[in-house]
Amino acid sequence: MCDRGRQQGVTLIELIVFMVIVGVALTGMLTVFNLTARSGADPMIRKQMLAIAEGLMDEVAALPFTWCDPDDPAAATAINAAACATPEAMGSEVGETRGGAVTPFDNVNDYNGLAGIATNISGTPMPIGYAATITVAPSALGPGASPVPAAASLLVTVTVSFNNEVLAIQGYRTRYVPNSLP
Numbered sequence: 001m002c003d004r005g006r007q008q009g010v011t012l013i014e015l016i017v018f019m020v021i022v023g024v025a026l027t028g029m030l031t032v033f034n035l036t037a038r039s040g041a042d043p044m045i046r047k048q049m050l051a052i053a054e055g056l057m058d059e060v061a062a063l064p065f066t067w068c069d070p071d072d073p074a075a076a077t078a079i080n081a082a083a084c085a086t087p088e089a090m091g092s093e094v095g096e097t098r099g100g101a102v103t104p105f106d107n108v109n110d111y112n113g114l115a116g117i118a119t120n121i122s123g124t125p126m127p128i129g130y131a132a133t134i135t136v137a138p139s140a141l142g143p144g145a146s147p148v149p150a151a152a153s154l155l156v157t158v159t160v161s162f163n164n165e166v167l168a169i170q171g172y173r174t175r176y177v178p179n180s181l182p
């Protein structure tokens with residue numbers, strides 16, 4: 001014989017207890033999500049910062065890494081800095097400006113120390129509130145005995161800021177074609 005009592009569903013009390021437990025658990029979870037979302041960086045701002053940083057890194061890395069300033073007549077033949085009348089010194093040479101019409105930056109190291117960047121190379125302003133800084137430094141590359149010496153490898157650091165947020169990316173540019181002019 002069938003016991004009808006065992007076939008009954010949950011009682012009202014059980015249902016209410018279940019709803020209370022689920023409610024308390026959900027409240028706890030949502031509180032954690034809310035705290036995380038408030039204290040974490042705005043993903044859209046981080047994404048914008050990264051896009052700016054990557055654009056600048058591409059701009060720097062696309063330039064030559066020659067022994068001589070590319071305006072030097074010996075630039076296409078020099079095999080060391082001693083063969084240049086105007087060796088490419090760290091930082092920009094006299095008169096050079098980023099994207100300048102007459103004497104633009106013409107070497108990776110010209111970007112060293114460039115701060116307060118608020119436009120792209122064509123002069124188009126970056127979104128309001130963003131600013132960037134670039135540093136370039138000789139840095140040996142590779143494990144152990146450093147297969148690429150510091151004289152042939154530059155570490156480029158692009159730092160983008162927005163209010164209190166800071167994002168930095170780094171990349172290496174090696175002297176793989178030292179006589180290649182733009």
Ligand SMILES: [Ca+2]
Nearest residue numbers: 093106107110
């Ligand atoms: Ca230069």
Ligand SMILES: [Ca+2]
Nearest residue numbers: 089091092110
């Ligand atoms: Ca330079």
